[in-house]
Amino acid sequence: MRTDLRLVAPAGLCWLVAALLVRSPSVVAVGVAVTAIVLAGVLAGVRWSRRLMVRHVVLLALCVGAVAASCAWRVAQVESSPLADLAQKRAIVVAETQVVLDAREFSRFGATSSVAGLRVDRVTAHGRTISMGDRVTAFLDGPADGLVIGRRLVVTARLTPSEDPRESAVLNVIERGEVVDAATWWEGSERLRQAIRDAVSHRSPEEAALVPALVAGDDAALPEQVEEDFRRTGLTHLLAVSGTNLTIVLAVVLALAKAARASPRVLLAVGLLGVVGFVLLARPEPSVLRAAAMGVVGLAALGYGGRGGLRALSVAVVVLLFIDPWLSTAVGFTLSVCATAGILVAAPPLTARLSAWMPRWAALSIAVPLSAQLAVTPTIAAFSGEVSIVAVAANLAAGPVVAPATVAGLFAGLTTLVWPFGGRLLGTVAGLCAGWIVRVARWASGLDGAAVAWDAQWWLLLPVVPVVAWAFWRWAHRPVVVIGLAVGLGIALWRPPSPGWPPDGWVAAACDVGQGDAMVLRTGDDSALVVDVGPDSAAVDRCLRSLGVRHLHGVVLTHDHADHVDGFDGAVRGRGSPPVLVGTSGEAPPGYVERTVATGDVLEVGPWRLEVLWPPPGERVESAEPEGAAANDASVTMMASAHAMSMLLTGDLEPDGQEALLRTGADVTADVLKMPHHGSGRQSERFFEAVSPRIATISVGADNDYGHPAAGALELLEDVGARWWRTDRDGHVVLVVRDGRLSVATR
Structure with missing residues (x-):
């Protein structure tokens, strides 16, 4: 056809x-x-x-x-909104609002704050009341208690212009009144969402957060590391409401109705009620409306095949763009449409080709995720700069438990409303399934070849993807070719071919962990000491894997900032329980031996002699300042010496800390300088002259918002005659000593 x-x-x-x-x-x-x-x-x-x-x-x-x-x-x-004019004047107003997007909590300057999407119904300013229906984003001090969709509240707020073209203003709430309950259907929806959370609250934090995300798109409690693992492995679609969620729910609802011998008209009514109930549960946000449309497309494809499904997809796109034109620039909309189109167009012929030598269910389980992943690859490359290689395998491994987790989670919530103990039993089933998905994402994201950087223009993938799809379809009927490709891909994922890496004689490495620090000091054939662990568990784990590090003699956390400590779990994963060294800022994670170091301490680890130059002994630093300068200037600073070379490790030491270190009279001269604070513009010229390095490593994230490394910092390195390597452009930067000569290798 x-x-x-x-x-x-x-x-x-x-x-x-x-x-x-x-x-x-x-x-x-x-x-x-x-x-x-x-x-x-x-x-x-x-x-x-x-x-x-x-x-x-x-x-x-x-x-x-x-x-x-x-x-x-x-x-x-x-354009014509009076709210936009008031925002330009930074006016203080009293606004009657309704929550249209559930609030989320975040930490700002050491305190808990919330952000919510509101619709402003009426606003009073300068003694005049104006009726409207504008959408705004509101920032509020304190927790997000009660700020769920449908509820109303009156706030006093200062208006500021919004950078989002869909919104008239941003509300910075000064004072908020009592939250008034929403309509009955919204309150019922919220009670069910809370019941789902209660049913899995006894499971691990990852499982307890993932089940509500699978059932209703409620991912507010999901740890950042889990989100990163899902993104890297192509499982992000599971964290947001998609057509798959609706299809699963409708399939269960219709199956129950058929079991009760319902007539076709009753089945239609039940299906429509299922869609309405799903939208109420998952919230009528653009992504949910998109999911509802795509779910209907999936059902149309089941009834009429790919021909009717593609026609239904096109109609859904036009209707959704008419309802909400802003979807045209939404990443989620693009991913959803591309994935659905890929499944409708490529999955049927690929399934038929594979079915020539394998069971149809197996062919379908391979063809569907492969078609979807190929279709979304250009979009993912455009927005993330990476191409996921492990996505198909991860989806194959996680796919079988997605439906059980979703269905068990939904029924766990429904049961909890009338029988909490029974709900917890079903919640255990949902949690076990969710736990498997988390483990798949964690394992897959840790593979060396899980994703590759795509530095070229994203549109170059547009002709590449169809060619790859055609080539696979052309040879899919030959089992030797398919199995050979699968084995080769598996080997590449586990340990990608990297001739000459790590280079012989490597002694230290600055890992590419994004906007953060992670320095590895080699202490043996497969062991090392790690100084800081970066912001991302998966990134530091990949770096250590690529260097062949299987055991850690210790971890130094220079100071307690997320870009230096949040990757701890990835650094120690499968590498024992190393002692953790900290200064006056920071502490070891629970369960690890902590040792506080200060000026004058000397450590011998393998071939390395580590002399702690800073900070002096004193009270712990608790930094709640916007820039965290106090914690930066309390960074553990060490002179690391081995193999006839010296390296100064500086954490995020800023000018005040750098000058204070110089006043101690310590000899800071070194062959290699770990650039302080990712090469920020705040540096001491005297400090650089005193260090006078030959080589500098700069650990910095690509396209970071801080402007690191600053031109002024690079000029200071030029002035002292240092050559530098930066992780955002050079990747992992490795120091090599051969025949007494120091050199640099990158990957």
């Missing part, structure tokens, strides 16, 4: 038009809408309007006109 492509062009053009018009003045959108509608009317009235090509152009023009008109209306609402 040939694929129906007639509606693909209108859907694609509507998408492009919406993406352009939501970033343009409303008058432009009005012009496009009028032109398209007039064109459709003119063509519909001519004599040859019944010709197929003309009918297609008329349909295309009508779709574009409708979407453009929606863009004009939406953009004009924001």
